[in-house]
Amino acid sequence: MAVKKTKAKDIKKKVTGKKVKDNKIVEAGQETFVVATSTPLKDDSKTTLVTKEGLEALKEELMHLEGTRRREIAARIKEAVSYGDLSENSEYEEAKNEQAFVEGRIIQLTEQIKYAQIIDEESQSSAKGGQLIQVGNKVKIKGVSGKVAGNVYEYTIVGTTEADPLNGKISNESPVGMALLNARMGEKIDVKVPAGMVTFQILSVA
DSSP: OEEEEOOGGGOOSOOOBSOOOTTSEEEETTEEEEOOOSSOOOOGGGOEEEOHHHHHHHHHHHHHIIIIIHHHHHHHHHHHHTTSOSTTOHHHHHHHHHHHHHHHHHHHHHHHHHTEEEOOHHHHHHHHTTSOOOTTOEEEEEEEEGGGTTOEEEEEEEOGGGOBGGGTEEETTSHHHHHHTTOOTTOEEEEEETTEEEEEEEEEEO
């Protein structure tokens, strides 16, 4: 029996045999169709890697923006409108610009929370025992070449939403973060930074 893969929308033809159902192999005459599910597949490109604490922080920020900030901005706009002519009303323009920023941030947070993936604590623990470093691990590295030679740094690898380099949290998509992923304690990693190529040695993983 021939097997043909096709999109669900393409199966809009006269068929005989079994009833078409999502995610089912459907027999129609002498052909077998693999029917696509009606539920959208998860888009891995949108996945947001976060810690449990990071996810809670995103939810708290979203709640604050949807509640308090929206009310405050709405009140500002209402007050600005009461002043009359909007064409030369700077307070109205500022409030509308702030409203646009907040609404954009709400959309961004909603997407991040929707596609959030909690960092696997088991993977973090295994990295301490010599396994591959993953997002969520805290690492201590020492510069062994280039302008960083002799300097010791301590970083926690996090998702992009939690990145805060000044407080020792670097994104898994940053040059150093990407180089550390899948490395092990004791290994040396080469990193291309604006100042040139530098080498670090991984001193510890927690």
